[in-house]
Amino acid sequence: MPITVNRQPGGLAIVLSGEIDHHGARVMMQQLEDAIARDLPMHLTLDLSGVTFMDSSGIAVLLRTLRQMNQLGGTLRVTAIPAQARRVLDAAGVGRLITLE
Amino acid sequence: MKAIDQTTIVFTSRSANEGFARACTACFAAQLDPTLDEVADIKTAVSEAVTNAIVHAYPDRIGRITLRLRLLAGNLLEVQVKDSGVGIPDVEQARTALFTTGNEERSGMGFSIMESFMDSLKVRSAVGRGTTVTMRKRISKRREGTP
Ligand SMILES: Nc1ncnc2c1ncn2[C@@H]1O[C@H](COP(=O)(O)OP(=O)(O)OP(=O)(O)O)[C@@H](O)[C@H]1O
Numbered sequence: 001m002p003i004t005v006n007r008q009p010g011g012l013a014i015v016l017s018g019e020i021d022h023h024g025a026r027v028m029m030q031q032l033e034d035a036i037a038r039d040l041p042m043h044l045t046l047d048l049s050g051v052t053f054m055d056s057s058g059i060a061v062l063l064r065t066l067r068q069m070n071q072l073g074g075t076l077r078v079t080a081i082p083a084q085a086r087r088v089l090d091a092a093g094v095g096r097l098i099t100l101e
Numbered sequence: 102m103k104a105i106d107q108t109t110i111v112f113t114s115r116s117a118n119e120g121f122a123r124a125c126t127a128c129f130a131a132q133l134d135p136t137l138d139e140v141a142d143i144k145t146a147v148s149e150a151v152t153n154a155i156v157h158a159y160p161d162r163i164g165r166i167t168l169r170l171r172l173l174a175g176n177l178l179e180v181q182v183k184d185s186g187v188g189i190p191d192v193e194q195a196r197t198a199l200f201t202t203g204n205e206e207r208s209g210m211g212f213s214i215m216e217s218f219m220d221s222l223k224v225r226s227a228v229g230r231g232t233t234v235t236m237r238k239r240i241s242k243r244r245e246g247t248p
């Protein structure tokens with residue numbers, strides 16, 4: 001299970017883990033979409049602490065999640081970003097679109 | 102440029118081989134004693150190139166991907182990813198950030214990431230023949246005896 005969903009007052013905190021490449025991204029995206037559709041959270045925090053590798057496929061996962069949260073009128077924060085994932089997100093300028101902490 | 106060491110790995114364009122290609126590259130690069138950041142950069146770049154071959158080169162069939170790893174003089178690592186897929190009609194356009202012919206699972210950042218994580222990136226492609234991506238990165242020489 002690459003995602004762990006924790007309900008919090010006002011929203012959801014989801015911990016992602018494992019390798020987010022093209023091979024793993026589809027299952028993760030589906031699980032994220034399902035979790036968001038189920039709870040319709042106003043605030044979503046994605047905790048990347050368990051992510052051991054991420055490439056551009058992970059960028060697409062984050063941007064799609066952002067779009068889903070925008071449609072709900074909710075907010076997205078990405079936290080506990082490991083160094084390798086951080087370099088990928090910085091290289092792609094994702095920080096201009098999503099709050100990275 | 103003559104290679105000091107070289108290995109070639111051929112695999113199919115199944116997505117499970119993305120992790121395999123990263124692991125092979127990291128193992129080969131280990132002889133250069135790279136830092137953790139350098140290993141991470143190399144793995145990310147090879148992941149982008151191999152994913153492109155899997156997703157774009159062979160959109161509706163399983164094809165062959167060749168990963169050639171070379172160690173060149175001056176602590177230089179060369180990674181080459183070659184496919185015999187559909188090819189790229191306009192390489193310059195393809196290398197532009199955010200350009201993608203893919204679906205919503207793609208962000209058009211693969212080539213930009215390869216470029217920023219490696220020292221050089223060369224893309225040769227012919228429509229209907231395939232694509233060869235060649236990247237090089239100089240690995241910092243850590244002084245002997247220092248931890
Ligand atoms: N090996 C290849 N064979 C055929 N076309 C390719 C190949 N590699 C890249 N391309 C083309 O170049 C475009 C840009 O590639 P790039 O890796 O930068 O972005 P992407 O793969 O579309 O998205 P991302 O890498 O962010 O998931 C692709 O959309 C595709 O049209």
Ligand SMILES: [Mg+2]
Pocket residue numbers: 056149152153210211212
């Ligand atoms: Mg790509």
